Amino acid sequence: MIRTILCEDEYWVRKGLIRQIPWDRYGLELAGEFSNSSQAVEFMKNNRVDLVITDMNMKDGDGLSLLDHIISSHAECEIIVISGYTDFAYTKKAIQASVCEYLLKPVETEEICKVLDKIILRVREKEKLQEREAKTAPLLQEQLLNTLVSAGSPEETSQKIVNELSQMGFSLSDTWFTVQIFALRKEFTGTDGMLTDSELQRWFRNTEPLVSSDNRIFFRTKRSREHFILLWQGTDQAPVSKADFILTYRKLAELCPYLLKSGISDSVKGYSGIPLSYRHAAACLDYELAEFGLARPVFYEDISQLSPAPADPVIIDEAVLTGIIKSGSVYEFKKYMSDLFLPCCRNSYCYLPSYRNTASKLALSMERIAAGKNFSFSELSGAIRYISGMISAEEIRSFLSVCFQKIAESCKYEKNASAKDVVAEIKEYVRLNYSEEISLMELARKYYINHIYLSRLFKAETGENFSSYLTRIRMEKARELILRDTFKIKEVAEMVGFKNPYYFTKTFKKYYESTPALLEKIK
Structure with a gap:
């Protein structure tokens, strides 16, 4: 109004x-x-x-x-x-x-209405302009703040940015500053764990009111879509206390539906030191306190003197790994991982780039072992992509444990079931579910067997291809239903797994050299 x-x-x-x-x-x-x-x-x-x-x-x-x-x-x-x-x-x-x-x-009423027409038009134009400014202002603020934290900005450019932010209501006096970065990720559930743009935007909208205040500015960083920056401003005399960073992180971690990680820089005096502070906070994301994992943020002052890389390259003994997989012992596998990842840790901190590199080598070895037994797992085929985005050592270990258990279960099944048993189960499954969508790929995933190997195994045991067997079962059942003279041909097609009645008729004619309609007449 x-x-x-x-x-x-x-x-x-x-x-x-x-x-x-x-x-x-x-x-x-x-x-x-x-x-x-x-x-x-x-x-x-x-x-x-x-x-x-x-x-x-x-x-x-x-x-x-x-x-x-x-x-x-x-x-x-x-x-x-x-x-x-x-x-x-x-x-x-x-x-x-x-x-x-x-x-x-x-x-006169007509005169005042003419005036009001002009005023309403002007008011509506102002409202549209305000709406556009309301939409673009946050983007401009975010752009200016990202430029401020970028390395190499000349001092006069930084001053200009500070002045522009001040006009928007962000007062950045030349005091103490600290950069805190938050990284988000979904827990692994068979996908790569990346959040969608809408999920990231929703989290930002929900979080921004909780953390922004007179001495804190919260914004998205342009360098990584899943990273967010909280810029803290202290006083002329002292920076923000360490306890404030920890309390803020714990508060957000409790409310966050995703995995949340945080890195905190050393405090710097003056806004000209903000780019360096940002780089230090980003470096913290490569580390994790082994005892606490994601339960605590990482401070740059604690990791700045640590040696990041393992002294020696990691070598995976696949003979030992194969033996552990065959034993199916989760305890032995976790102990094996612990020894393998030991060089990736320094002074109670895990260095995640080395951790991911070692985990990728272990996953590749497990994939080779699985392939040698004709096992196929989507987790292992995309392991390097999944591991590269993980933000926690615990997340990496959990992922590898899941892969181990799947291979171990397949090995156990291989011991207890012969090739004939597998084929017999598949034949029985087809006889009971011929009306559903059935594919060799689906059955291969069900039995943790490579689909090419399963195809060869089925042909060797039955003397016919899987597709031929599926068609035969469906055609025999279709003929039986047609001869009952109870259902229409379209209904019969659906009952034996054909969504398209024309394709059903074509397949039936090819198999019996007679159309379903002709068989119906003969009967």
Whole structure:
């Protein structure tokens, strides 16, 4: 609604105007009516007003004082002057105040409606402009903040950015600053764990009100889509305390539906040191306190002197690994992983780049062992891609444990079931589920067997291809149903797994050298 006030000293004229103006038609709300300009000025000091309709010549103060107040304090407010006073000084002042129209009494309804048409059009344009600015302002702020944390910005450029941010309401005085980075990731559930843009945006919208304040600015970084920056500002005398960083992280971790990791830089004096502070915070994301995992953030002061890489390259003994897989012992596999990852840790901290590299080598060895037994797992085939995005050592170990258990279960099944047993189970499954969608790939995943190997195994055991066997079962059942003379041919097609009745007829004719309709007639 457009909040409107009416200022007119003559009571009956004021009430007449209120009755004359079509309020609902133009979306106007009468916020107040006043008999003099002093009352109107006092009201506007504490209330939003979008449109002022005022007389210019009133007994207790004229309209000029009201216009003066609007010019100095309410430049966006629209004004309509309605008066019988034609002195040039008033008209000139009205024009300076951006009056939409200067109307003389008595005012006809048609005249005031024409004026209101113009004002409403102008108000709507302002609203559209404000909406566009509201949408672009956060993006501009984010762009400026990302430029500020980027390395190599000249000092004069940094000062210009600080000035622009100050105009937007972000005051960055030359005090102590600390950068805290948050990294997000989904727990592994068979996908790569990356969040969608809408999920990231939703998390940012929910989190921003919780962490932003007078001394903290929260924004997305352009360098990584799943990283967010919280820029802390201390005082002239001291930076923000370490306890504040930890408490903020714990608060967000409790509320976050995803895996959350945080790295915190050393504090720097002056905004010129923010780029270095950002690089230090980003470096913290490569480390994890082994005892606590993601339960605690990582501080740059704790990892700045650590040696990042293992001294010797990791060698996977596949003979030992094969023996552990055959034993199926989860305990032995975890112990094997612990020994393997030991060189990736320094002073209770895990160095994740080395951790991921070692994990990728282990996953490749497990994939080779699985392939040698004709086992196939989607987790192993995409292991390097999955591991490369993981943000926690515990997440990496859990992923590898899942892969180990799947291979171990397949080895156990291989011991207990011969090739004939597997084929017999598949044949029985087809006989019971021929009406459903069935594929060799689906059955291969069900039995953890490579689909090419399964195809060869089925042909060797039955003397026919899997597709031929599936077609035979379906055609035999279709013939049986047609001879019952109970169902229509279209219904029979659906009952034996054919969604397209025309393709069913074609397949039936090819198999029996007779169409279903002809068989029906013969019967």
